[in-house]
Amino acid sequence: MPRPPAEGDPAVKALRTRGGLSLRLDIRASVVVAVLLCAALAASVLLIGTGDFRIPAADVVRTLLGNGDPGQEFIVNDLRLPRVLVGLLVGAALALGGALFQAISRNPLGSPDILGLGQGATAGALVMIVLFSGSAVQVAAGALAGGLVTGFGIYLLAWRRGVHGYRLVLVGIGMSAVMTAVNGYLLTKADIVDAARATVWMAGSLDGRGWDQVRPLLVLCAVLVPVVLTYARPLRMLEMGDDVASALGVRVERTRLVLLVAAVLLTAAATSAAGPVGFVALTAPQLARRLTRSPGPNIAASMCMGAALLVTADWISQRAFGADRLPVGVVTGVVGGVYLLWLLVSERKAGRI
DSSP states (O other), X not given: OOOOOOTTSTTEEEEEOTTSOEEEEEHHHHHHHXXXXXXXXXXXXXXXXXXXXXXXXXXXXXXXXXXXXXXXXXXXXXXXXXXXXXXXXXXXXXXXXXXXXXXXXXXXXXXXXHHTHHHHHHHHHHIIIIITOOOHHHHHHHHHHXXXXXHHHHHHHHBSSSBOHHHHHHHHHHHHHHHHHHHHHHHHHSOHHHHHHHHHHHHOOOXXXXXXXXXXXXXXXXXXXXXXXXXXXXXXXXXXXXXXXXXXXXXXHHHHHHHHHHHHHHHHHHHHHHOOOOSHHHHHHHHHHHHHTOSSOOHHHHHHHHHHHHHHHHHHHHHHXXXXXXXXXXXXXXXXXXHHHHHHHHHHHTTOO
C-alpha cells in the first residue's frame, strides 16, 4: 500500500493559517485536476459544435456567453448543451462511484462494472420496458431502483461481522452473473419492438438526453459529493486496513456503509440517466491515480477524468462514425476492455493475481 506523501515532499506544500490550522496541498494532484478540468471543458465545447449543423468552437463559446445569433442559441442551449451536461455529470458520477468502490474494497477491480450494479440497474430498466412498456421516466426510475436493490443485496450477502473488500468483490461478481442471466431472460420475453428499445438502452447513449436528466443528476451530485468529501480522510485510513483505521479513531462500518450508499446512488443515478455506460467507473479512478501518483481515492481527479473520458468518447463517436455514430457506451466499452486486459496482465506480472 503506497504511503501518503510526507510534508517535506517537494510535491506537497503545507499551508498554515493564523489560527493554527494547516492545509496540505499536493501540487502535482492540483495541476492534474486543473488540466483534466480544462480538457473536459474543451471537449465539451468541441462536442457542442459537432453535429449535422457544425458550429465553430469560437461561436460555441460566444453563444454560451449569450452573444450568439437566435439559431445558434437554439441549437447550443436547447439541443446540445443539456446532452453535454448529462455526459459530464454521468462521467463524474460513475468515476466517483468507481473510486469509492475501489478504495473500500482495496482492489483495482472493485468497480460497479465488475460488482454487478450496472447489470442490476439494467434489470430494473428492462422490467419497465419489457413488462410494463414504461415511458422514459419510468425506465429511469426502474434503473435507479434496480441499482439500489442490487447494491443492498450485495452488501447483505457480503456482510459477516463487517464487509471485507475481497468478499465484496466476489459477491459482486456472483451478483453480476445472476443479473446478466435475468437480463437475458427478460430480453427473450420481449416483443420485437420492446427488445429493440431495450437493446438501444443497454448500449449506453447520450442521444435524446435533455434538461429532465440534468436536474436530478445535478441535485444528487450537489448532495453526495460534499458527503463524500467529508469522509475523504477516514476513507484514506480505511485503505490501510480496518484495524489500523479503527485504532486511529475511524468508525469503520459506519464510514464504509455511508460511502457504499453514496457510491450505489451515484452509479444507479448515472445509469438511469444514460444507460449502462461501461468501464468509465473502472478506468477513470485508475488513470487519475496514475497521473497524480497520489494514494487515496483521488476524488476530484477521478471525477474530472470521468467527465473528460465520457465527453471525449461521445465526441469521437460522432466524428469517427458520422451519421452512423456508435453509442458512447460502445466506445467506452472498447477502451475500458483494453484497459482491463492491460490491468490484469500488469497485476499478474506483479504477482498479485
